[in-house]
Amino acid sequence: AAAMSCAGGILALGCGLGKTLTTEVVVNAVAPRYFGRPLIIATTLTAFGAWKEYIPRFEKLGFSEIFLVSIDSLHKFEPGFPSNGGVLIYDEGHLLGAVTSRRTKHALKLRLKVDFCLLLTGTLFHGGIVRAITCMNLAVPGLGTFASSFSAASYFQCIEEVTYKETRGDKTIDVTRHKIVKPTGEHHARFQEFVARRFVCALA
Numbered sequence: 001a002a003a004m005s006c007a008g009g010i011l012a013l014g015c016g017l018g019k020t021l022t023t024e025v026v027v028n029a030v031a032p033r034y035f036g037r038p039l040i041i042a043t044t045l046t047a048f049g050a051w052k053e054y055i056p057r058f059e060k061l062g063f064s065e066i067f068l069v070s071i072d073s074l075h076k077f078e079p080g081f082p083s084n085g086g087v088l089i090y091d092e093g094h095l096l097g098a099v100t101s102r103r104t105k106h107a108l109k110l111r112l113k114v115d116f117c118l119l120l121t122g123t124l125f126h127g128g129i130v131r132a133i134t135c136m137n138l139a140v141p142g143l144g145t146f147a148s149s150f151s152a153a154s155y156f157q158c159i160e161e162v163t164y165k166e167t168r169g170d171k172t173i174d175v176t177r178h179k180i181v182k183p184t185g186e187h188h189a190r191f192q193e194f195v196a197r198r199f200v201c202a203l204a
Contacts, residue, residue: 008117010093010139012124019120023089024054026118031061034087034115039063042071042107043091051091063087071095074106083113093121093135098149104134111138128182129153129191136198143198149180156191158183 011026013019027039039058041051051068058066063086069077071092088111096104111117119139124132129152133144146152153159158181166175183191 007115007140008088008119010119010121010124010135012121019091019122020050020054023118023120024057027058027087027089028061030087030116031063034085035062036064037084037115038065038067038086039089040067040069040081040086040110040114041089041091042069042074042110043089044095045070045072047091071103071107074110075102078106078110078113081110081113085113085115088114088117090117090119090138093119093138094123094127094131096131096134096138098130099134107138111141124195125192128180129156129158130180132191132195136195145194150178153180156183156187156194158187 011019011022013022039061041055043051048068048070055066055068067077071090090107090111096107098104099108117139119135121135124135130149133146133149133152136144144152146155150159160179160181161176162179163174163176165172182188
């Protein structure tokens with residue numbers, strides 16, 4: 001499935017179904033809009049070899065520069081990247097975490113410096129609400145709708161209370177925390193419907 005807009009989108013296809021090849025088609029389609037601006041490919045180190053095969057073809061599309069960056073090095077790359085626009089391909093989007101994690105914070109900051117982002121993932125739903133909404137907001141800022149993961153989890157009723165023992169000094173007490181879990185049953189169906197309504201197959 002693909003969620004596309006003029007600002008970017010999500011390419012959610014299972015492993016081996018052609019995400020990288022489809023990405024090349026998308027990049028070819030949007031390249032004329034961003035002529036003279038940079039292209040950033042953020043991925044895992046293990047995927048560098050696969051992406052390097054595409055770079056010679058991307059170089060013919062008029063981008064000013066092409067950066068191949070590890071998603072684990074975004075905290076080094078993002079601060080020095082100017083806010084001059086461009087295109088971001090974010091591979092393995094399901095590895096994003098909570099917005100407080102270092103990788104996710106710098107990915108979201110980098111997104112605000114470019115014009116268009118295509119996020120790739122083979123497991124959009126497997127990480128639950130937190131990762132799915134983070135993926136949506138990285139691809140197109142605001143696409144995830146909810147202001148926080150907990151507000152989304154509250155809406156889809158997938159917050160559990162977890163009680164455990166904690167030692168404080170010479171006392172052991174019961175501590176209760178709230179934990180976001182994956183939605184189940186009708187709430188899972190509602191969450192799928194929420195995501196599906198934002199999925200369209202167009203670049204216009």
